[in-house]
Amino acid sequence: FFMKSAIWGGTALTTGGVYQAFKPQASVEKTGEAIRTVADPGSPRPWEEALQATDTPNAFEEIAGYNNYYEFSTDKSAVAGRAKNFVTDPWSVEIGGLVAKPRRMDLAELRAIETEERIYRFRCVEGWSMVIPWVGFPLARLLEMVEPTSAATHVAFETYYDAKQMPYSKFSGLDLPYVEGLRLDEAMHPLTLLATGLYGKTLPNQNGAPIRLVVPWKYGFKSIKSVVRIVLTGQEPSTTWNLAGPQEYGFYSNVNPAVDH
Numbered sequence: 001f002f003m004k005s006a007i008w009g010g011t012a013l014t015t016g017g018v019y020q021a022f023k024p025q026a027s028v029e030k031t032g033e034a035i036r037t038v039a040d041p042g043s044p045r046p047w048e049e050a051l052q053a054t055d056t057p058n059a060f061e062e063i064a065g066y067n068n069y070y071e072f073s074t075d076k077s078a079v080a081g082r083a084k085n086f087v088t089d090p091w092s093v094e095i096g097g098l099v100a101k102p103r104r105m106d107l108a109e110l111r112a113i114e115t116e117e118r119i120y121r122f123r124c125v126e127g128w129s130m131v132i133p134w135v136g137f138p139l140a141r142l143l144e145m146v147e148p149t150s151a152a153t154h155v156a157f158e159t160y161y162d163a164k165q166m167p168y169s170k171f172s173g174l175d176l177p178y179v180e181g182l183r184l185d186e187a188m189h190p191l192t193l194l195a196t197g198l199y200g201k202t203l204p205n206q207n208g209a210p211i212r213l214v215v216p217w218k219y220g221f222k223s224i225k226s227v228v229r230i231v232l233t234g235q236e237p238s239t240t241w242n243l244a245g246p247q248e249y250g251f252y253s254n255v256n257p258a259v260d261h
Ligand SMILES: Nc1nc2c(c(=O)[nH]1)N[C@H]1C(S)=C(S)[C@@H](COP(=O)(O)O)O[C@H]1N2
Pocket: 063, 066, 067, 068, 069, 070, 071, 122, 123, 124, 125, 130, 159, 178, 206, 207, 208, 219, 220, 221, 222, 223, 224, 225, 226
């Protein structure tokens, strides 16, 4: 499918820094599982002019070889191997709750949404980070399609869970399925992405295939993987890490370099 190839970064967001314009990259075309990008991504939208990418992306091998995905393993270097045969096609995402037009979208419908490439720095509370060139589309685009009602204040997300496909999940120490949430305005923010790929290729299983959330100003655990359900609600949703350790992990979890989590 086609991708708008505007590239930008989100590193200064949490430190209050200033962004500046960044030129879209040339087109990339790869075969097989790869995603095709268009040569001319068009003019940047006004808010994009204020963004710049200052960090060099991590290597694909780093991004796809060191992962947190507790359903598969708590050992970051074992996740890729254990998620290798995870079935991500067929797949569908159910979007409902306080919306006028609830719907279920299959992969073909999700892939029909125009994507773009964005470079974000991704920070885990464990103290490591990665600079990742994601491919995806703003979550806002999906939410607009279902028309949230005026009663909707939050968005709840759920990861696919199947103990058969995820036999090591019993060692996760987590109550599964993995759940996360955002306030509606955070969810509608143009930087909040639903990623379907990285480095111009479809998303590796270990990174949350076929579709995962990416919220660049929040710690990594907010960026829930392999999403199957999105529900608009009128109250703050439960989140997996808050349930597991409420004294350590709050709902908002915005990156704050001045405060140890
Ligand atoms: N379903 C699910 N989503 C998840 C996790 C998980 O264990 N299960 N781990 C989170 C954490 S703690 C981090 S840091 C990021 C890691 O994403 P990456 O492996 O793509 O870098 O995914 C987040 N999303």
